[in-house]
Amino acid sequence: MKNSFKVIVLFLCSILILSGCAGFQTSNSDEGNTNEDGKTVVDFWSFWGSELRRPIIDKIVADFNASQDEIEVKHTYSPWGDIWTKELAAIAAGNPPDVVINDINATAIRGQENQAMNLSEFYDDSFSEKFYPELWNATLYEGDSYGIPFNTDTRVLYYNKDAFEEVGLDPEDPPETWEELEEYAAKLDVKNGESYDRLGFYPLWGVGYDVWLLNANGENYFGADNNVDTVNVNTETNVEVLNWLKSWRDRIGEDVVNSYQAQIDSQQGNPFFSGDLAMLVQQPTFYTQIRDYAEDLNFGVAQLPEYEPGNGHTSWGGGFVAEIPEGSSDPEAAWAFIEYLTGPEAQEYWAVQNFDNVANIEAAEAAAQSDEFTEEGQMVYQMAVDSMENTLLTPAPVEAPGFYNYINPKVDEFFLGSLTAEEALAQAQADVEALIESNQ
Numbered sequence: 001m002k003n004s005f006k007v008i009v010l011f012l013c014s015i016l017i018l019s020g021c022a023g024f025q026t027s028n029s030d031e032g033n034t035n036e037d038g039k040t041v042v043d044f045w046s047f048w049g050s051e052l053r054r055p056i057i058d059k060i061v062a063d064f065n066a067s068q069d070e071i072e073v074k075h076t077y078s079p080w081g082d083i084w085t086k087e088l089a090a091i092a093a094g095n096p097p098d099v100v101i102n103d104i105n106a107t108a109i110r111g112q113e114n115q116a117m118n119l120s121e122f123y124d125d126s127f128s129e130k131f132y133p134e135l136w137n138a139t140l141y142e143g144d145s146y147g148i149p150f151n152t153d154t155r156v157l158y159y160n161k162d163a164f165e166e167v168g169l170d171p172e173d174p175p176e177t178w179e180e181l182e183e184y185a186a187k188l189d190v191k192n193g194e195s196y197d198r199l200g201f202y203p204l205w206g207v208g209y210d211v212w213l214l215n216a217n218g219e220n221y222f223g224a225d226n227n228v229d230t231v232n233v234n235t236e237t238n239v240e241v242l243n244w245l246k247s248w249r250d251r252i253g254e255d256v257v258n259s260y261q262a263q264i265d266s267q268q269g270n271p272f273f274s275g276d277l278a279m280l281v282q283q284p285t286f287y288t289q290i291r292d293y294a295e296d297l298n299f300g301v302a303q304l305p306e307y308e309p310g311n312g313h314t315s316w317g318g319g320f321v322a323e324i325p326e327g328s329s330d331p332e333a334a335w336a337f338i339e340y341l342t343g344p345e346a347q348e349y350w351a352v353q354n355f356d357n358v359a360n361i362e363a364a365e366a367a368a369q370s371d372e373f374t375e376e377g378q379m380v381y382q383m384a385v386d387s388m389e390n391t392l393l394t395p396a397p398v399e400a401p402g403f404y405n406y407i408n409p410k411v412d413e414f415f416l417g418s419l420t421a422e423e424a425l426a427q428a429q430a431d432v433e434a435l436i437e438s439n440q
Helices: 002-021 053-066 082-093 103-110 131-139 160-166 178-189 209-217 236-252 255-267 284-293 330-339 343-354 363-366 375-388 405-415 421-438
Strands: 040-046 072-078 099-103 148-152 156-160 191-192 195-198 278-284 299-303 319-323
Touching: 002 363, 040 082, 040 330, 053 072, 053 343, 072 284, 072 330, 082 178, 082 405, 099 330, 103 131, 103 319, 148 330, 156 160, 156 284, 156 375, 160 178, 178 236, 178 278, 195 255, 209 236, 209 405, 236 255, 236 421, 278 284, 278 363, 284 299, 284 375, 299 375, 343 363, 363 375, 405 421
Parallel strands: 040 072, 040 099
Antiparallel strands: 099 319, 148 319, 156 278, 156 299, 191 195
């Protein structure tokens, strides 16, 4: 315990030194918290700095500033990854931003670590009803929210309607189960010697193995309540799923898989655009690439097939929250901005301009009917909305921070052939249980 205390002290000291070196200026002074007009200044940090997203978030900020005369939000962009390192340093130095965009799946951990503020004093019991339940629940630590959901995503199945019709499949009847997915893929394959002129499907393009594990189980690794008393890593179903995933690679061949992957990585040369790949799992935002690079593609979209009939079309998603870091200079003003940022007006604007899934249910449903989308765009966005009911997140329990770092390496060893599925999952289960024990 003495050694652990020393490590913690050294870490905090290093953070303070780094924050000084980084040139952070204290924004919590009385002088720094108001502008020349006497308005309260809210320092808002995000990582949205692209040519597409920066103008959109800046417009939302400008609209909020124009909507009232007491608060001025100033938006600060910081690159992905850097923003959270800087935020932790700023918290340690006592001069954090007032609002920051952060990853939803670690919200509870930041609450436990006193890095994010408990927001329960600002909302009533009905406030949570504005957001998809899975998103809201991911923000809770000991029953209180430490971040308000902003945007999210899910995974859906895109398929080529012309290819379906060519092989006698109903283009309005996508596969409903894994068994049908395999049957459809085999019919859609067009083999040319050892290569393919068209490949029906491969499950590990667009998503990772974990999406299929969630799909098969209908819940995450820690059960429906995300409770570490239950660790469902090493299960018969998970073993079966890993072996099922590997069987696709074994059948298609590593060279074909790698060749198609290289085309997918090029974006514009994605084989789905050219008809060389008949089905692909991706995010709803993938539609914008179809729109830009394959506008004549005749495609459909569906929820992920069920593991077995009646098992549910379970998908996976992530997302981001708006938080008030502990030590904010004016939490009340910060909350006023968060309410606007996650409210229906700003959320619908973000959804339509970015073609991005938003957390506010009213805004998401309105966006799906937006006249600014094409008919195909409305189709995809509506599917995204429909899929949210079956979309799981994987928030890290406070006793198991970074648990994926204990599972992924073992699964990688399985796919490389150095471990069986049983061995990989047994080792991963033991490592996650040891992680939990060390944090209890």
